[in-house]
Amino acid sequence: MEESIKKYIDLFEHIAKNPKEAILNHKKETGKGAIGVLAEYAPEELIDAAGYLPVGIWGGEKEISKARTVFPPFACSIIQAITEMELDGTYDNLEAVLIPVLCDTLKCYSQKWSGKAQPIVFTHPQNRILEVANKFLVEEYKIIREKLEKLLNVKITDEAINNSIEIYNKNREIMREFSDIAVKYPHIIDPVVRHNVIKSRWFISKKWHTEYVKQFIDEIKKLKVIPWKGKKVILTGIMAEPQKLLEIFKDEKFAIVADDLAQESRQFRVDVPAGTDPLYRLAKWWQDLYGCSLATDTNKIRGKVLIDLYKKYKADAVITCMMKFCDPEEFDYPVFYAELNKENIKNTIIEIDLESTSFEQIKTRIQSFNEII
Numbered sequence: 001m002e003e004s005i006k007k008y009i010d011l012f013e014h015i016a017k018n019p020k021e022a023i024l025n026h027k028k029e030t031g032k033g034a035i036g037v038l039a040e041y042a043p044e045e046l047i048d049a050a051g052y053l054p055v056g057i058w059g060g061e062k063e064i065s066k067a068r069t070v071f072p073p074f075a076c077s078i079i080q081a082i083t084e085m086e087l088d089g090t091y092d093n094l095e096a097v098l099i100p101v102l103c104d105t106l107k108c109y110s111q112k113w114s115g116k117a118q119p120i121v122f123t124h125p126q127n128r129i130l131e132v133a134n135k136f137l138v139e140e141y142k143i144i145r146e147k148l149e150k151l152l153n154v155k156i157t158d159e160a161i162n163n164s165i166e167i168y169n170k171n172r173e174i175m176r177e178f179s180d181i182a183v184k185y186p187h188i189i190d191p192v193v194r195h196n197v198i199k200s201r202w203f204i205s206k207k208w209h210t211e212y213v214k215q216f217i218d219e220i221k222k223l224k225v226i227p228w229k230g231k232k233v234i235l236t237g238i239m240a241e242p243q244k245l246l247e248i249f250k251d252e253k254f255a256i257v258a259d260d261l262a263q264e265s266r267q268f269r270v271d272v273p274a275g276t277d278p279l280y281r282l283a284k285w286w287q288d289l290y291g292c293s294l295a296t297d298t299n300k301i302r303g304k305v306l307i308d309l310y311k312k313y314k315a316d317a318v319i320t321c322m323m324k325f326c327d328p329e330e331f332d333y334p335v336f337y338a339e340l341n342k343e344n345i346k347n348t349i350i351e352i353d354l355e356s357t358s359f360e361q362i363k364t365r366i367q368s369f370n371e372i373i
């Protein structure tokens, strides 16, 4: 592999695996710290507009012990991992943490939060049709803004938020371009590389991330497109981790031609719409988001979203990465599963357990699925 390409692959991997270093670098550069954004959706732009670094909190590969005293074993895997890390002091270097209330598990989460970082709780309206829902969310965002201003002793102006929205929209645009480039160069952008490029956007300023991805794309485009002999698959779910899982996909010569993951494409599928009132624009983004189990949709279009992706990218199959004990995802699954089958789209489901250390079962499942497709 050319050194110019490897340089970027290593860079994204390093950022994705070292959020603490990214926070320290941001502190050194700006004198300002970091604010955590708990999975899965939060208005990061408000933090960016304050000059602080928004840092995604998505747990990690972790053996669960202390978290068992806080949550029953049937709480979702990601929240168990986050709690374990919080109790370990992993997030004590954050000034505050935005905690959305997107599901029953998150509803009570701020009461469990005992880390040094101050929790700031807010609610996304699940009525995503009426205009009054946008107005409600604007009020929620005003409260977040006030709390951040007080805590950080900064003024978060409308102008700064609008500016941050533009930075974020540019990042969303480049990430969509990157996803399409990954389809053309799967021999370079394998499942692990693809994930690291996308995951790293959670840990550094979006301005820099956009620049790095742009440079990476420019280098990749210089290469010849080689026809892909492996399978092309689409992932759907909350997230596709631990890394061992992605390595199984890589070993089986699966190219991820698109994803519908909350940690990945759902974050940049839709831009924040144009407008003058920044809080209203951010609220409207939530209403515009589609195909996500956490954003109520009575028309249940997720199946259609997956079928469209399948056709657009001429994929061979869809793989559901089911977060262990995630109710919203479990409720969606039977609906889109039936729709995929109706279209004769090959699909399978694997369980995402961040605590897991043994992957033999998943490996066998993916190997046999590969033979079927």
Ligand code: SF4
Residues within 6 Å of the ligand: 039, 040, 076, 077, 078, 079, 102, 103, 104, 105, 106, 238, 294, 323, 325, 326, 327, 328, 329
């Ligand atoms: S239950 Fe699902 S939506 Fe709720 S925190 Fe866990 S993974 Fe996220």
